Amino acid sequence: MKGLIFSVKKYSIHDGPGIRVTFFMKGCPLSCMWCHNPEGISSFQETVIRTKRIGDREFSNNEEVGKYYTTENIIEILDKEKVFINQSEGGITFSGGEPMMQIEFLREALMTCKSNGYHTAIDTSGYSSAENFKSIIPFTDLFLFDIKHLDEKRHIELTGISNIGILDNYKLLLESGKDIMVRFPVIPGFNDDPDHLERLKQFLTKTKTGSIKKINLLPFHKIGSSKYKRFNIPYRMGSVEPPSGEKMKLMKEFFRETGIKVKIGG
Numbered sequence: 246m247k248g249l250i251f252s253v254k255k256y257s258i259h260d261g262p263g264i265r266v267t268f269f270m271k272g273c274p275l276s277c278m279w280c281h282n283p284e285g286i287s288s289f290q291e292t293v294i295r296t297k298r299i300g301d302r303e304f305s306n307n308e309e310v311g312k313y314y315t316t317e318n319i320i321e322i323l324d325k326e327k328v329f330i331n332q333s334e335g336g337i338t339f340s341g342g343e344p345m346m347q348i349e350f351l352r353e354a355l356m357t358c359k360s361n362g363y364h365t366a367i368d369t370s371g372y373s374s375a376e377n378f379k380s381i382i383p384f385t386d387l388f389l390f391d392i393k394h395l396d397e398k399r400h401i402e403l404t405g406i407s408n409i410g411i412l413d414n415y416k417l418l419l420e421s422g423k424d425i426m427v428r429f430p431v432i433p434g435f436n437d438d439p440d441h442l443e444r445l446k447q448f449l450t451k452t453k454t455g456s457i458k459k460i461n462l463l464p465f466h467k468i469g470s471s472k473y474k475r476f477n478i479p480y481r482m483g484s485v486e487p488p489s490g491e492k493m494k495l496m497k498e499f500f501r502e503t504g505i506k507v508k509i510g511g
């Protein structure tokens with residue numbers, strides 16, 4: 246079985262504990278306005294034109310986005326990084342896009358990585374069927390679970406889909422007892438108003454179990470904005486500025502009231 250992957254990041258320290266190898270998988274059913282991985286949205290291989298400027302000259306070449314990997318390819322990559330992974334108590338993370346979109350491959354890859362002794366994590370929007378999540382729970386050590394907005398109507402406006410199934414899956418994973426890190430993307434003017442922050446704090450406090458290892462506050466940034474042109478997708482966040490460091494520190498203190506560890510960044 247093969248999975249379509251658009252990027253492999255070695256020595257990753259923001260996608261779970263220790264040093265990890267993160268595989269970014271193609272395909273996402275959401276269309277978050279702030280997405281910084283637009284190359285992960287389409288489920289297909291794509292060819293884009295990459296332009297580089299050197300001095301006053303521009304050079305363009307075609308770039309293939311998305312390459313097929315077998316689970317054996319993944320293990321080969323991990324085995325080469327084994328020393329760093331083991332010494333740092335790291336592992337492998339499947340991110341995207343939305344890794345649950347390639348559930349058959351994901352399940353096989355998680356199962357194979359676990360049986361080879363690697364700590365496994367997935368970074369998910371939470372959007373998939375409950376059955377799909379149940380099928381990978383035994384092979385997944387950690388879920389990095391995004392909560393983008395608690396209000397269904399606002400969630401649809403911001404991401405194109407309802408959050409009802411997502412929140413049901415969050416509860417399902419909580420009941421499973423597996424480790425969870427909640428990831429909240431802080432998007433100024435979209436989900437950081439005091440009412441929503443209070444509602445989110447109450448929600449996290451009420452649903453808290455020992456499985457929740459951390460809340461990651463992920464400040465909005467524009468690092469991926471230049472990719473939009475390449476993928477012919479309109480960038481809708483041009484007028485939004487990243488939250489200040491001071492604001493993020495205050496938010497960190499605010500969410501610490503949940504009793505859960507809070508970190509700014511992944």
Ligand code: SF4
Nearest residue numbers: 273275277280342370
């Ligand atoms: S869930 Fe992630 S990958 Fe998908 S559109 Fe949103 S930010 Fe992008």
